[in-house]
Amino acid sequence: MRLQDHLYHxxxxxxxxxPETWLAGAFLFIILSEILLKYSPWQLQTTGILRSLTIGALAVALVLVCLQWNDLGGYLFHHLIYLDHKAVFFKLIILLTALLVLLHVQFxxxxxxxxxxxxxxxxxxxxxxxxxxxxxxxxxxxxELVSIGSYLMVTFGSGKKPAEGGIKYLLFGALSSAIMLYGLSLLYGMTGxxxxxxDVFASQLAQNPPLILLVVGFLTLSGVLFKLSLVPFHVWPPDVYESAPTPIVSFLSTAPKAAALLLLMRLLSVFPADFQxxxxxxxxxxxxxxxxxxxWQNDLxxxxxxxxxxxxxFIIVGLTAFNQTGFESAAFYITVYVIINIAVFLLIDLMGQDTATPTLASITGKGAAYPLLSVCFTVLMLGLVGLPPTAGFTAKLxxxxxxxxxxxxxxxxLLVILLVVGLLNTVVSLFYYFKIPFYLFFRKSPSSLVSSPVSYAATILISLLTITILALFFKTDGLIVWIRLL
Known part of the structure; x- marks a missing residue:
């Protein structure tokens, strides 16, 4: 292909x-604004102004992504990326997550x-x-673009802990990236x-022994498994979650998992059924x-x-099915999980404002001080367990x-074993998820415990997210029909 043809494509x-071009431009604009604000009369309002500009940039990106739903581009930049309804749907999840996290920071x-x-x-x-x-x-x-930014965000807290968490995150992330790069090099050697x-990739891949394909495929998927915090790339979340600021944890526990889920689905579609x-x-x-x-955890x-x-x-149980129903169920599950997680981390931050580390002890007896928020917390825990009347039940079903x-x-x-283990572990999860409502409502609050006031805006947001989880149980059709269009 001539250079002229490449440029035309x-x-x-x-x-x-x-939307990506807009975000790249907004990224540069925010950096420039940060530099200029440091030498302006509005220096003290720098973070507030930058937050407002970022919310505006994400809102514009949201509109641009919505416009893509009816104007898909197919393969772009010589098959480097592919724009379809699945990508648009997951982009919307990512944008809404980022916007809600910025509201979390504000509240x-x-x-x-x-x-x-x-x-x-x-x-x-x-x-x-x-x-x-x-x-x-x-x-x-x-x-790598996601990883480098994530490593930096984890270190943004005060004290030594965030720096330690960031270094651990970096080390495990670098290891998974190196393994993934090695897997990609092997794939290139096998397929050219x-x-x-x-078609060349599929035909050349099929000529290799199944065991070799499994090993190479696992190496290639390591970076994606790391983003999903799946075994054996699961060591980093406890230390990172504990040390990083809660809004950043809220973002890292949701948006990267949504993107990684779709990427994993795309990658699994090119590997043989042995990967099941x-x-x-x-x-x-x-x-x-x-x-x-x-x-055994007391730290929330x-x-x-x-x-x-x-x-x-549980999310990749849907992908394990290797069928269209499985993908649809995984997409529904990640949507519900994102909503619940954002609300839960905001609740943890709001109820633990008076303590350095949010633990079960720090929320003891706060059901009386925050009745509405505590009820929402209980409903969200029901959703994570997978019990009715929440969308968590529908997702697991x-x-x-x-x-x-x-x-x-x-x-x-093996699929039956996975099904039985999943059902049994749903029961096991009751014992730690329900610790939270137990401490909220059935443990007496120490007299020294102080409860800070919570803004009406934060209460309204949490209530809306909780109502959404309940509504998706009673009215599942809307989201399911949308997902089936992907």
Whole structure:
């Protein structure tokens, strides 16, 4: 292909890349604004101004992404990325997550450096690219863009802990990235291309022994498994969640998982059906490790970290089914999980404002001080367990149904074992999720415990998120129909 043809294809791809171009421009504008504000009369209002500008930039990106729903670009930039309804849907989840996290920062008045806002935009840009990546090069670069920004954000708290958490995150992240890069190099050697959508890639891949494919595929998926905090790349969340500022934890526990889920789905579609067993084992072990470790936690953020490992295992149960129903159930699950997690971390921050570390002891007896918020907390815990009348029940019902459907299709006993383990662990999770309402309502508050006032805006936001979780149980059709269009 001539250089002129390459340039023409790049220019033709630009309209489908408009939200990403906007975010890149907004990233540069926020950096420039930060520099200028330091030498302006509004120096003391720098973080507030930058937060408002970032919210505005994300709102514009939200509109641009919505416009893409009816104007899909297909393959862009010589098959490096692919814009479809799935990418648009997950971009919307990522943008809404980022906007809600900025509201979290506003409500709690979390002290974050001015650099946070430009880095947040860069990470959102990387997540957008992850949702569209269909080439080994774009997969690796998008994950690295997200990772570098995430490492920096984790260190933004005060004291030594955030720095320690950031270093641990960096070390484990660098290891998973190196393993992934090695896997991609092996894939390139086996197929002669990094374009996962090409016929050459599929035909060359099929000529290799199944065991070799499993090993190489696992190495290649390591970066994605790290973002999902799945076993064996699950060591980092407890320390990172405990040390990082809560709004940043809220973002890192949701948006990267949404993007990684779609990327994992795209990658699994090019690997043979033998990967079903591998994914089933990863899901099974992640559910067990996450739930059993969470039982012993008193720190609320560490509890949510181990819970996140188990929840990630439940999410990929849908992908383990290797069918369309499985993908739809996983998409529904991640949507519900994102809503619940954002609300839970905001509640942890609001109820633990008077303590350095949010623990079960710090919320003891606060059900009387915050009755509405405590009821919302209880409903959200019901959602994480997967009990009615919350959308968490619907989400687990859908992933287990897709798994049963897959078992009926191929008769693999491992899928039944995964189903049974998943159901049993749902019961196990009751014991640590329900610690929170127990401490809120049934433990007496110490006389020295102080309860800070909570803004009406924060209360309204949490109430709306909780109502959404209840509404998606009673009216599941709307979201399911939308997901089936993907």
């Amino acid at each position: 790049v220019i033709q791809s630009l309209p489908g890349f408009l 709690v008045q979390t002290k974050l450096p001015a650099e946070f806002y430009s880095i947040l935009l860069a990470v959102v840009l990387g997540l957008f690219l992850m949702t569209m990546a269909t080439n080994g090069l774009s997969v690796y670069l998008s994950i 291309t990094l374009d996962f959508t090409s 067993k591998l994914m089933a084992i990863i899901a099974l072990v992640s559910i067990l490790v996450g739930n059993l470790a969470a039982l 953020k560490r509890l949510m970290a181990y819970s996140g490992i188990a929840q990630a295992g 859908l992933v287990f149904s897709s798994l049963w459907e897959a078992y009926q299709a191929n008769g693999d006993s």
